[in-house]
Amino acid sequence: MIELIGLKKSFGTKHVTKDLSLKINTGEFLAIIGRSGEGKSVLLKQIIGLIEPDSGKIIINGMDLMSLKGKGREKIFKECGYVFQFAALLDSITIFENIALYHLEHGISAKEIKPLVIEKIKSVGLSTDVLDKHPDELSGGMKKRVGLARTLMMTPKILIYDEPTTGLDPITTRLIHELMLETHKKFNTTTIVISHDVEVFKYATHVAMLHEGKIIYKGETHSIWEEQNPYIYQFIRGLAEGPIQNAT
Amino acid sequence: MVLRLAHSLGSIVFELCKRLGLVGMFLYESLVALCTTKLKLEKTFQAMHFIGVSSLNVVALIGITGGAVLALQSYIGLHRFGAEQFIGPVIFLSMTREFGPVFTAIMVIGRAGSAITAEIGTMRITEQIDALQTLCLDTRQFLIVPRIVAGTLIMPFLSIWCTLFGVLAGYITSVFILNINSEVYLESIRTNAQLSDITSGLAKSAVFGFLLTLISTYKGFYTRGGAKGVGLATTESVVSANVTIFIANYILTSLMFS
Numbered sequence: 001m002i003e004l005i006g007l008k009k010s011f012g013t014k015h016v017t018k019d020l021s022l023k024i025n026t027g028e029f030l031a032i033i034g035r036s037g038e039g040k041s042v043l044l045k046q047i048i049g050l051i052e053p054d055s056g057k058i059i060i061n062g063m064d065l066m067s068l069k070g071k072g073r074e075k076i077f078k079e080c081g082y083v084f085q086f087a088a089l090l091d092s093i094t095i096f097e098n099i100a101l102y103h104l105e106h107g108i109s110a111k112e113i114k115p116l117v118i119e120k121i122k123s124v125g126l127s128t129d130v131l132d133k134h135p136d137e138l139s140g141g142m143k144k145r146v147g148l149a150r151t152l153m154m155t156p157k158i159l160i161y162d163e164p165t166t167g168l169d170p171i172t173t174r175l176i177h178e179l180m181l182e183t184h185k186k187f188n189t190t191t192i193v194i195s196h197d198v199e200v201f202k203y204a205t206h207v208a209m210l211h212e213g214k215i216i217y218k219g220e221t222h223s224i225w226e227e228q229n230p231y232i233y234q235f236i237r238g239l240a241e242g243p244i245q246n247a248t
Numbered sequence: 249m250v251l252r253l254a255h256s257l258g259s260i261v262f263e264l265c266k267r268l269g270l271v272g273m274f275l276y277e278s279l280v281a282l283c284t285t286k287l288k289l290e291k292t293f294q295a296m297h298f299i300g301v302s303s304l305n306v307v308a309l310i311g312i313t314g315g316a317v318l319a320l321q322s323y324i325g326l327h328r329f330g331a332e333q334f335i336g337p338v339i340f341l342s343m344t345r346e347f348g349p350v351f352t353a354i355m356v357i358g359r360a361g362s363a364i365t366a367e368i369g370t371m372r373i374t375e376q377i378d379a380l381q382t383l384c385l386d387t388r389q390f391l392i393v394p395r396i397v398a399g400t401l402i403m404p405f406l407s408i409w410c411t412l413f414g415v416l417a418g419y420i421t422s423v424f425i426l427n428i429n430s431e432v433y434l435e436s437i438r439t440n441a442q443l444s445d446i447t448s449g450l451a452k453s454a455v456f457g458f459l460l461t462l463i464s465t466y467k468g469f470y471t472r473g474g475a476k477g478v479g480l481a482t483t484e485s486v487v488s489a490n491v492t493i494f495i496a497n498y499i500l501t502s503l504m505f506s
Binding site for chain 1: 371374375376378379380381382383384385390
């Protein structure tokens with residue numbers, strides 16, 4: 001279980017997360033929605049330790065992340081996999097080396113790790129032909145799949161996706177959503193995905209909405225459509241009229 | 249007026265302390281990574297190849313032009329005192345103690361230092377460094393330590409290379425253009441040169457190598473702000489490294505002189 005309690009994070013005078021609290025149960029497929037610039041990525045990066053919150057608690061499986069250091073923190077982070085918005089593949093090395101990076105850096109030979117890499121690349125729906133290519137030879141959708149395969153190599157218990165369908169066509173978007181659901185079920189992970197695409201509701205079990213640095217809604221996916229909160233009502237229906245200002 | 253001046257001065261001092269503190273922390277964390285984790289030998293050799301082997305041509309060219317100019321300029325001064333026979337030691341000492349290390353450092357900053365900053369900076373803005381962190385890989389050991397170790401180790405060799413071509417160009421200029429006797433040129437070097445001339449130059453080069461790779465990696469690692477940020481970081485890296493090298497050169501020369 002992941003529990004965020006009173007998280008605060010500011011960049012200069014801009015307060016991104018303001019006393020944010022959220023509980024995510026084990027096995028949930030949670031979609032966090034919110035407008036662009038609301039701090040969704042910042043929120044996830046705090047969970048994964050890429051950004052330190054100014055105050056508050058992040059509790060993962062009963063362990064307070066803020067009180068842990070060194071190996072203790074590393075142990076927690078090893079259980080979390082993060083799939084970046086634009087995959088963040090290392091562009092100077094091949095796809096095989098990208099996927100096997102953690103193992104190769106820990107002294108495991110390419111020959112030893114190859115079967116596992118092949119298994120993971122197939123599990124994300126790619127052929128083994130891509131393994132010898134470099135990231136710049138792949139399409140956006142393929143890169144995201146490789147990013148997921150690299151994350152799966154760590155066998156994470158928590159999978160976090162940062163806007164995985166940004167910039168993809170509707171067909172590839174659907175394929176990525178289906179792949180996320182399939183991975184969630186197959187590897188029995190807790191999945192968190194941030195998106196401003198309500199299509200993700202078809203796959204998520206729960207939804208949380210981030211607005212002005214706080215979670216203003218957390219519940220089961222189907223019930224959000226009955227929600228009368230004007231902010232949520234406007235956002236999920238994509239209405240121009242409503243309390244959310246500057247809705248251009 | 250006084251308050252405003254004090255405020256401006258305070259801001260500058262504060263910013264300077266902040267930057268020095270950040271570099272200090274960066275250096276400390278890199279040293280911790282060097283001491284607590286296994287050095288990536290393959291990456292270190294790759295960095296040595298990039299910083300060193302790939303710079304051989306340009307460093308040789310700088311050595312040749314530097315040595316030739318030094319011969320011509322020294323001859324003018326020495327000729328006034330009738331001391332042309334000392335042109336050999338002047339060129340040798342200048343190249344080993346001063347110009348070899350400094351010329352090499354300036355060229356390596358421009359060629360390899362800027363590329364290191366741009367590469368690491370691009371990795372930063374495209375979240376590649378974040379990706380390494382999420383894979384629980386030590387980014388200092390992966391990106392920084394091999395480059396600093398490589399720079400520190402390879403720079404003395406590059407400096408020798410530069411000095412070699414400088415002294416050779418000085419010899420050719422002196423003997424074939426300025427009509428200095430070949431035997432006199434070589435014998436005066438043999439008589440006046442000391443081992444400490446060479447070792448002090450090598451020590452300087454190692455320090456320069458350490459400083460330039462430290463600054464290049466630091467500027468790249470803390471790049472912010474997209475493509476413009478990478479460009480800015482690269483410029484800052486080159487300027488900071490050059491200024492630091494000249495300051496360090498004075499300090500080291502003073503220490504060695506005393």
